[in-house]
Amino acid sequence: MLSNYSASLSSVVLTIFAVLLLRGSEAQLSSTFYDRTCPNVSAIVTSVIKQAHQSDVRIYASLTRLFFHDCFVQGCDGSLFLDSTPTIQSEKSAPANNNSARGFPVVDNIKAAIENVCPGVVSCADILALASEASVDLSGGPSWSVLLGRRDSTTANLASAMNLPSPFDTLSKLRSKFSNVGLSDTDLVALSGAHTFGRAQCRFFNQRLYNFNNTGRPDPTLDTTYLATLQQSCPKNANLNGLNNLDPTTPNKFDKNYYSNVENKRGLLQSDQELLSSSDAASTTAPIVNSFASSKSTFFRAFATSMINMGNISPLTGSRGEIRSNCRKINGS
Ligand code: HEM
Ligand SMILES: *[C@@H]1O[C@H](CO)[C@@H](O)[C@H](O)[C@H]1NC(C)=O
Ligand SMILES: *[C@@H]1O[C@H](CO)[C@@H](O)[C@H](O)[C@H]1NC(C)=O
Numbered sequence: 001m002l003s004n005y006s007a008s009l010s011s012v013v014l015t016i017f018a019v020l021l022l023r024g025s026e027a028q029l030s031s032t033f034y035d036r037t038c039p040n041v042s043a044i045v046t047s048v049i050k051q052a053h054q055s056d057v058r059i060y061a062s063l064t065r066l067f068f069h070d071c072f073v074q075g076c077d078g079s080l081f082l083d084s085t086p087t088i089q090s091e092k093s094a095p096a097n098n099n100s101a102r103g104f105p106v107v108d109n110i111k112a113a114i115e116n117v118c119p120g121v122v123s124c125a126d127i128l129a130l131a132s133e134a135s136v137d138l139s140g141g142p143s144w145s146v147l148l149g150r151r152d153s154t155t156a157n158l159a160s161a162m163n164l165p166s167p168f169d170t171l172s173k174l175r176s177k178f179s180n181v182g183l184s185d186t187d188l189v190a191l192s193g194a195h196t197f198g199r200a201q202c203r204f205f206n207q208r209l210y211n212f213n214n215t216g217r218p219d220p221t222l223d224t225t226y227l228a229t230l231q232q233s234c235p236k237n238a239n240l241n242g243l244n245n246l247d248p249t250t251p252n253k254f255d256k257n258y259y260s261n262v263e264n265k266r267g268l269l270q271s272d273q274e275l276l277s278s279s280d281a282a283s284t285t286a287p288i289v290n291s292f293a294s295s296k297s298t299f300f301r302a303f304a305t306s307m308i309n310m311g312n313i314s315p316l317t318g319s320r321g322e323i324r325s326n327c328r329k330i331n332g333s
């Protein structure tokens with residue numbers, strides 16, 4: 001009896017140890033991750049992107065978008081950066097990225113500058129997390145303490161990249177794509193606020209201007225003055241790659257104007273306007289749009305929190321993945 005009891009007690013103790021061990025190898029991200037191994041990493045990132053910004057005012061927006069497209073596809077693991085090889089099908093050819101995702105040469109420059117100082121230490125996934133925070137900050141938006149310690153994938157996932165949120169998705173589709181990666185309605189609305197800067201090509205909203213949802217008419221949730229302006233810039237079936245400001249009021253500034261635009265029926269993409277105008281918005285995302293439109297500090301705090309939430313999507317930590325020496329290829333290839 002006694003020996004039976006102590007045997008089951010020791011198996012309980014063993015189980016507890018095993019669980020602790022497993023937890024230990026599944027390391028958490030941390031803001032101090034490179035404090036000893038690459039203490040200047042964040043200053044280097046900032047310096048390279050400021051340099052790039054001198055000849056490309058759009059770069060802060062472009063880098064911020066890359067973080068979204070990386071994190072939504074098999075987690076924030078730098079998979080977006082891999083170029084095609086005989087064994088890798090690059091995510092860059094997915095519709096959301098092809099002739100659209102930009103900023104890759106700047107990421108290469110950041111990586112090269114960091115490899116010069118601390119070779120083999122900082123992942124491409126973390127570089128992008130730092131670059132997006134610095135981009136938002138430098139554009140007048142909030143700053144936050146970036147969690148670090150992600151490693152880079154040795155695979156890409158084109159199929160998953162084909163399933164990135166689309167500007168033609170309905171609200172319920174957008175909500176389910178966010179919830180599939182553990183993000184809430186508040187995250188959806190806050191992160192969509194990144195459309196306060198950067199550009200969008202006519203092809204991503206052309207049908208709203210002329211033949212919305214095959215009705216032969218413009219999208220009724222589009223302000224008519226704004227509609228006329230957009231029709232000038234994007235004639236029917238022409239200039240499909242033409243660029244338009246996502247936020248016509250303050251195109252390069254990170255502020256809360258995105259939400260007042262949406263309130264004024266001036267969301268550029270269908271996916272923007274859906275957050276307020278969809279028939280199921282009233283009970284889901286519309287109150288969140290209105291609360292961000294009325295308070296900059298509420299939006300800025302929520303955006304920082306949601307960027308951290310998005311940055312936590314299934315990172316590779318511990319000994320999983322690798323630290324790529326070139327963001328475009330897996331080591332040794
Ligand atoms: C909610 C679902 C989303 C959809 C459907 C969507 C869709 C788009 C589209 C179609 C463009 C224009 C791309 C082009 O014309 O080449 C764009 C641009 C942009 N998106 Fe989103 N987006 C979404 C969420 C996000 C999120 C979560 C972020 C970041 C937190 C983000 C940041 C940006 C930025 C900054 C730009 C401008 C990029 C540039 O100028 O290079 N978007 N988005
Ligand atoms: C950190 O990096 C910045 C930007 O490259 C540079 O100006 C600065 O001198 C560096 N500081 C140290 C201590 O290396
Ligand atoms: C990407 O865009 C290029 C140039 O427009 C086009 O030739 C190519 O077919 C596109 N790739 C895919 C996979 O759609």
Ligand SMILES: *[C@@H]1O[C@H](CO)[C@@H](O)[C@H](O)[C@H]1NC(C)=O
Nearest residue numbers: 170171212213214270274278
């Ligand atoms: C588009 O049309 C379909 C079918 O007529 C309808 O079910 C859907 O709600 C429409 N979408 C929007 C955003 O109006």
